[in-house]
Amino acid sequence: MTTGGSDPDQELIARVGRGDPAAIQALVARKLPRMLQLAHRLLNDAAEAEDVAQEAFLRAWKQAPTWQPGAARFDTWLHRVALNLCYDRLRRRREVAMAEPPEQVDPAPAADRGLLARDTGLRVTAALAALPDRQREAVVLCHYQELTNIDAAALMGVTVDALESLLARGRRALRAALADLRE
Amino acid sequence: MMNLDRFQTLADAFGGSITRWPVDVQDAAFAFMAASPDAAAQALARARDLDEDLDAAGRLSPGVALRQRIIDAAPKARRPLRTPFQRWLASAGVGAGLAAATAAGLIAGVNLSAASAGGDAALLLAAYSTDLLDGEGDAS
Numbered sequence: 001m002t003t004g005g006s007d008p009d010q011e012l013i014a015r016v017g018r019g020d021p022a023a024i025q026a027l028v029a030r031k032l033p034r035m036l037q038l039a040h041r042l043l044n045d046a047a048e049a050e051d052v053a054q055e056a057f058l059r060a061w062k063q064a065p066t067w068q069p070g071a072a073r074f075d076t077w078l079h080r081v082a083l084n085l086c087y088d089r090l091r092r093r094r095e096v097a098m099a100e101p102p103e104q105v106d107p108a109p110a111a112d113r114g115l116l117a118r119d120t121g122l123r124v125t126a127a128l129a130a131l132p133d134r135q136r137e138a139v140v141l142c143h144y145q146e147l148t149n150i151d152a153a154a155l156m157g158v159t160v161d162a163l164e165s166l167l168a169r170g171r172r173a174l175r176a177a178l179a180d181l182r183e
Numbered sequence: 184m185m186n187l188d189r190f191q192t193l194a195d196a197f198g199g200s201i202t203r204w205p206v207d208v209q210d211a212a213f214a215f216m217a218a219s220p221d222a223a224a225q226a227l228a229r230a231r232d233l234d235e236d237l238d239a240a241g242r243l244s245p246g247v248a249l250r251q252r253i254i255d256a257a258p259k260a261r262r263p264l265r266t267p268f269q270r271w272l273a274s275a276g277v278g279a280g281l282a283a284a285t286a287a288g289l290i291a292g293v294n295l296s297a298a299s300a301g302g303d304a305a306l307l308l309a310a311y312s313t314d315l316l317d318g319e320g321d322a323s
Contacts, residue, residue, distance in 0.1 A: 019260030040243040057253045124240035149205045167196040
């Protein structure tokens, strides 16, 4: 994982730790959209994404007064916190799903499915949500969060080769799911 | 070793922009692109199509209420100590308890002696003591 030697957030975090209102506003403006997007892409639920983003910031506020530069870049640390909060929620969902199997979904074409097919954004969101969790995490961290392969692999606790494999499989599945958009 | 297979694999995994590929393969990838421009362009174009599709997914923007809840929970700046006596208490490590005891003593003393002198002095000192306690509480 990238170390904090050239952490672009270092000075801001120090000011946040001292309760500087301008620094707090600046940090929220800089990081909140990224955290919200990360959680939204992984959980596919706006309300849960807001909860995760808020909780990640609460932990950042606790950490800021004693933040030690050098251990990890703040952005990477915040991603780790948000990612772990998402993992917790995904795990709970799986437990609930196992305890209460979902009803069978009617595979017949619905009347509004043609509308959905024309909306690329909704199609992409649905295709992402249908990916296995680890493939979706890899795509979200590398494509949407624009993390390096080294940082993304470290966050996911896998090797860079394993990350590359997850990305390739995830993107292949996405391309297949969205193939008709290019026809 | 960069060849078409490896180039294609990297494009499949990391997308259609070489600058977003792992740093340690970028030089070799650019060299391959210079040597085999048609094959490289085809692989990149396919990956770029998917990048564009992914970017079409809507973004959830933070609302004002969420932003405010987060900001409201942020660390608060400590209020500066206003009087030399407050600064002395803080630097001497005197806690709020001692300050409260001191203030209570001041008030009690003044109340006893002020019975004949009227209540104004006592009220003034009581207000000062409360103010002192606020300042000391912030600094502890």
